[in-house]
Each structure stands twice: as structure tokens, then as C-alpha cells.
Amino acid sequence: MQELRELAKKLLAEGAVKVVVGYAEGRQGVRPIFAATPEDADKLIFDPRCVQNLATYLSPRRAHVAALGKLAVVVKGCDAMAAAGMIREAQRKRDDFVLIGVRCGGVLADPRASAAVTEATVAARCPGCEVREPKIVDHLLGPLPPAPPGASALDARIAELDAMTPEERFAFWTSELAKCVRCNACREICPMCFCVRCVCDKSQPQWIESSPHARGNLAWHMTRALHQAGRCVGCGECERACPVGIPLSLLNRKVARVVAERFDYVVSDDPEKPAPIGTYRLEDDQEFIR
Amino acid sequence: MTRQMFISESALKSLAEELVKAGTRLVGPARERNGDLVYREASDLGEIELGGDPPTRSLKEFFLPPTEVLLTYRQKQGDVEVTPAPHVFAPLVVIGARPCDAAAVAAVDKVMDWDYHDELWFGRRLATTIVSVACGGGDASCFCTAVGLAPDSAKGSDVLLVPVEGGFHAEILTEKGEALVKAHAARFTEGGKAEAAKAYRDAARGKVQANLSADPAKIRAFLEAGFDHPIWKGIALRCHGCGACAFVCPTCHCFDIVDEPDSIERGTRRRNWDTCQAAKFTLHGSGHNPRNEQNCRIRQRMMHKFAIYPARFGEILCTGCGRCIRVCPGGMDLLETLDKLGRLPAGAPAEAKRGAP
């Protein structure tokens, strides 16, 4: 913790960055802080409640954050993958920002929770994580904690869904997506949803109906899932932001599995490794097109 | 004078049974498969949680659904036939509404009746009887007492139930409430248990009051003069502009109107929930956007709730339900912001004078 605060103060004092985006104690749990002064830097913390993906604030769509000047951002492995994604897809340049990496042993599901990371409390996405020590970062802090305990609850749920008949699976998703009110929180919080003009906002022609009914919701969530294929960093922020509790992580992780199998591609924090969505390879399996 | 009565837990259960048997839709806070508590239709009072946690979504969707048909059309060779959506609805009784959610519906009534009477909203209002249960004081996000309400507010409710030993002290507040009592007269006993209810009510009020004591008049005075105050410049740093706050808000009522063709011949015109937090909300056809960044949009939401609406309709467009705080993925905290605004002197700093009159 002290290491993080000292580094933040140094970066601010040297003028290397204008603001350090990190985690701090809020009235209820942990929340982002935009530290511009040594006093604010002294509020920085990192612990298993630091759930939020702060790389989101690097998105070119956050004009009001960009206006602050050059940022340093505290990133876990999953967050670093999002920063790498923005570089990979030419949204930001590597030296536009400073990344302060933190070694991570998994986080809780809710930044307001207070508990040790156990098999019961760990965020569903964390077990099996392969980016606990981000590589793309400028600074890497803290000792490496033990790996997140247990096995991923997401994988278990995906296995259950995979075992269903297509009709059962469709019924499951239909009932989940029926809850959607089309607030777009999933999109707005997603670090990889940086399109200046989202396909769901286009009206000429209107590909996706904006109404929260079965047709519109299915079109929106399927389109988003497919656009996230090979891009989603699995940070789970969309699901956390969803005010009606749609299990979006299940959808995204399932798609990531398919991408791994079909295209031998796993999202990483290596910005040089091209994503399959923008890459053509002769050896790609194309039987699904027929 | 409000009539006071008593209804036992088992009598309330029987009342609910009678409603369902008579074909009335019964709605209350009930669990979904994933454990979320929401207002939904129930077939039995046993599914409904009276008191306890606040439902994740508010009651507004029963009056202003997330999407609703305004009209359907059919066109042929340049000619069009329009069928407006009907505005007579089947009776519905909400049991276990939270007083903050009932109060919100009454606040939105005013805008829906502002010179133009919205038949779809009021059709549903007319068909619905709201039986609220006084809240035990909520959680750390609740601040109803700071916006002129209370965990036992009667506003917007037809009947208010206050938990007491063995059942509920019942206050019959409106004609609709009276009609409900009359239809199920055997379930109620005269007199009520006001005395016993008082302890519960006082404790609940005290609990919420501890969260925030702000003066709405002071906040309004600040907002009306402080449009250019520097506080707005950094108000939305954490905010993702996701709009989840507005969608779960019981009083946010902004909507969009869209056409959806089913074919070349037929289609529907709908209204869908929308929010001033969305960048597209105020975007002009020319590309000009009067509120082009998130700080302005947060300011607008604050101003609308705590200054604009109060100036127009004499009440605050916020019931302190705390949902916006609970759902915010960025950790924005309205309670904290109100506390801060309430401490600022009214009026903008000297260099900035422009503001709402």
C-alpha cells in the first residue's frame, strides 16, 4: 500500500502524470479515486475489494476524464488486458498513459463486501486467472498473493448450459434477457465498448431495435457478445453494472471459449498479438460459414 | 380523517387469496430465480416479502413499463389506419409497496397530468390499489427523511400498513383504500394499533435520519444559483454515464418514442425508458449536443430532481430510496453529493453569475 502511495506521489510530483486513477475507501466500500494531489494519493489502497476495472477510464469515450491530462491507472491483470486491448485496436497509444500494475490474488464480487477471498467469496471470474502479474505495465507492485481459490463458478454454470438441449438453453437466455431494460450500462462501463457510434444507436438502417422487448434485447445482447468475441477481457464489469442482474459473464466467457477453440486465441495483455476479429488466416476453421 | 384498522397476518394472507381468486393481479416484492428481490406478480402472499430489503427495481414499471405500445398502424397504398393502445387496464393490487416507491408514483402523477393527461399512465394508476408496508429504516443508502418523506410516509399509498405484533396497524388513506377494505371487510378490525405502531415508526425514522440530515431548501437554493459552480467540473469523474441510476430510479420518467415496423404494412409506435445520462438524449439532428459531456448530464439530473421539478410542481423528484447509490458501478453516491451541496453557500462564486432564475 505504502509502495503504491509513494509511487503515485512521485509520478505526480515529477509531473509524469496529472492524475492517478486508483482505488480508495468510499462511504460504502471501495470506489475509484482520481488522485491529483499528495493528500489524495495517500488515500490509495489495493485489496480484494478493488473490483472495478479502472482501465475503462482510459477509453477515448471518457472525454471528461481525458480532459484531466495524462493519467496513471492502477491495474490488475484483467484491467491491464483492457488497456492492451485499446492499444491493440489503435484507440490509445502505449505512452498516452502510465500503468501501475498490482499483483492480484483474486477479488471479491462486490466492492462493498468485506471478507477474505475464499472459494465462497471470490468473484466468479477469478479462479484460473492467468494474468495475475500483468506484463504490459510500467510499474509492478506488491508480492504475488496465492492464486484465487477453487474453480470458476462460471465454468461450472457454462458446463450446465452446454449440457442443455438448444431449446432449454434458448429458454434460459430468453428469460434472462427478458429482464433487460436497455439502459446500456453494460456497454457504457465496458472498457472494450469504445465505438464512438454503437451499432445499437444507429437508425439508418436500424439494425437493433431500441425497445426492451424480446426481439430488441436478443438482437442487442447477441450483437454485443459477438462484437466482444476475442476482445472481451472477462473483467465482469458489464454484469456488475447490470441493474437487473443478467448473467452477462456467462455469455462472454462462453464466446471466449469458442474463440479459443476455433481460433486458438486467448485475450492477453500483449497488445502486439492481433485479435481474431480483425485478422484473416487461411487455416482458420470455416465450417460454420457453410 | 384517515380510518385506522388492524389486519392480522393470516387475514392479510386470506385477503390476498380472495384477490387472486377474483382474478385481480397481485403484485409485491418477491424473489426471482437468481435471488433478486423485485416487484412482480405473485399467486400467493407467501411469495411476497413484506418489509425487509428494498426491491432492486422500483414500482414505476407497473405504470410506465420499460417499453409500451402507444399505437399500432397499418398502411396500404399511401393510406394509414392508426389504432391507439387501449388505456383501460385490469385491476391490480400491490401489497408490500415501499412507502418511497408509492410516494414516487404520486410525484410522477404531476408531470403525467401537466396540462395533458396521460391516459396510459393514469389508466394503470386508476386500476391499481397500493398497499404499502412501512419500512423499518432501510440501509446505508436510504435518505427519505432528507427529502421530506419518511419510512412510513403515506404519500401515494391507498393503504399504509405498519407492522405490529401479530399483524399490521392499517391506515386507510384513499377511496381506493376504502373500497379494498369494504370488499374484504371481514379481514379488518376497527381501531388499529396506533400506539404499538408508533415505536416501530419512530425507530425507523431515527435510523434513516442518521444517514443524512440535509435541508432540501438549501440544496435547491444552491442549485438554482450555482450552475457554473466549480463543483460540477469534477462531479462525474467516476461516472460511466451508464444510466443504471435513472433506470432503477422510481421517479425518473424520461422516455423515448420510437416506431418499429413489423413489415412494410404494419408496425407499432412505442415509448421506451430513456435517460438524461445518455449522450444521445439531447443530441440534435445537426450533430450539436447541448449537454455534450458527463459532468453536464449529472448536473442536469441533480437540478431536475432538486430544483427544476420542485420549482414547477412543489415537490422534490427524489424519494431517497437509495437505489441509484446501490446500483452505481462507479461508486457515485447521491447521499454524499447532497450532503456536500447542502453545506455549500447558495449562489455561484463571484466569477460565475449565470444560473437558473
Place this chain on the structure above:
Amino acid sequence: MTQGNLYAPYLMRVDEVVEETVDTRTLKLSFKDPEVAAKFDFKAGQFGEYSVFGAGECTFCIASAPTRKGYIECSFKKVGRVTAAMRELNVGDTMGFRGPYGNSFPLDKMAGKSLVFIAGGIGLAPVRCVIQNALDLRDKFKDITIIYGARSVGDLVYKRELDEWAKRPDVKLWQTVDPGGETKEWKGQIGFVPNVVEKAHPMALNAFAVVCGPPIMIKFTLPVLAKLGFKDDAIYTTLENRMKCGIGKCGRCNIGPVYVCKDGPVFNAAEIKKLPPEF
């Protein structure tokens, strides 16, 4: 009994389509239901929600005058989904209209006074409604001055009417195009609207000004009018905030204390100066 609701539009027949510029058209519309046609009335400055079924609704002022009965007109530029669909409409087609909504220009207050109309581009549409209205009641007003500009000659709208106004001895018409927007045949002014206003030098005494056009034009015209002696409460304009319902419910057009759809769209400069700059 069939039920109506606030959002159910009147059906209108497209009677005439006028090509104003490359991207702007005027539709002349009449009510399909004769009963509605007989009862319908509005005031200069009011607006409506025009709709093409399947594309949606769009907000425009009523561009024709209430003194000209039996029809309404709307002028639009193709910018989005609805206006694109409106461009596809032909004579005889049906569209929807809800209205009239909003407040209006204070013609009663303007009676007996001189009127100065200043417009840029398609901003002439809301002004034209008042011009027509005033010209139809010409005796009620003193001098009438019209200053109208567009980016180029090709961008001038209501050309037939401009010619009529030019011929009238009881109207002073100044037409202008931005430098570079003129043609060889152009006989009007060359220059920006605010400069032409200065040159035209309308008298402020006992006069009202109506100004509509792009925000930048309005911004630079107001100081010129002030210099000429026009008080803020003698200068009127319309705000063009995005709207959906038009009746004070959907929340979209709210700026500070006003709802443009209910308190506007017509405001005087004194009122506008009190508003937060969110239009």
C-alpha cells in the same frame, strides 16, 4: 368506443411537395378528417410532432400561418431517419401530426409596432409563419423588414415567396449569402447576416425583432440588435431543443427551469439570457 390517447396523431394528406434546396423540402399537408380540419387552429410559433409511420416522429414548427386556413406546412432538412422517410413521401401519401404544441409569438403585443424579421438558412421556417401572419393582417403593423441569409444562393428557402416579398412596396427585404456563396446572377447582399442587419439599420423604436437561424448567427446578431437599440424583451427567437413528446412529459427538452415544449419554443432574449447555456 375507440380510445384515443395523447400520442395518437391526426392523419394528414400530403397535398404538395416543394423542393426548396438540394436537401430541404416543404410539405403542404391537410387533415384527412374534415371534422378535425374544421376545428384545427393554432398560433404563429407553435410546433407539432410530424410522423412517418414506421420511421417515427420529428419536431418541426408549423411553417405556414394560422391565417391561411385548411392546410399546414412544414419544412425539413434530411438529417435523420424520420426526415429521410419524409423525403420519400409523395403527393397523396399519408403522414401523422400531433399538435399544435407550445407557446407562440406575441402578435397581440406586436400590433401597432414595426417588425424586423431576421433569419438564416432553414431558420426562415418559424419566422415565415409570423411573416405570413403579419402580412395577412398588414394594416395592424407598421414597417416590416425582412433580413434573410443563407450560405449560398442554392441554400435559400421559400424562393417563390422571397420574390413576392421583394415585389411588395410595404415590405423591406434584404437577402444575403455568405461570401463565396453568390452566383453571377445574384443581386442581393454578400455577407453574413449580422453585418447585413447592421447595414439595414432597422429602427428599434416601437419595433420587435424576430430572429431565427443557426446558433452562431443568433449569437452575433444579438449584439448588433442591442447596438441598434433593441431591448432584450423586444427580441424574439425559438429554441430548437430535441423533443419527443412535445407535451412536457418525456423530459428531453428541459433546460434549467424551462421545458422548451411547454414554456417555449418562443422566448425573448431576456428570457434566454437567464437560461443555462444548454441549447
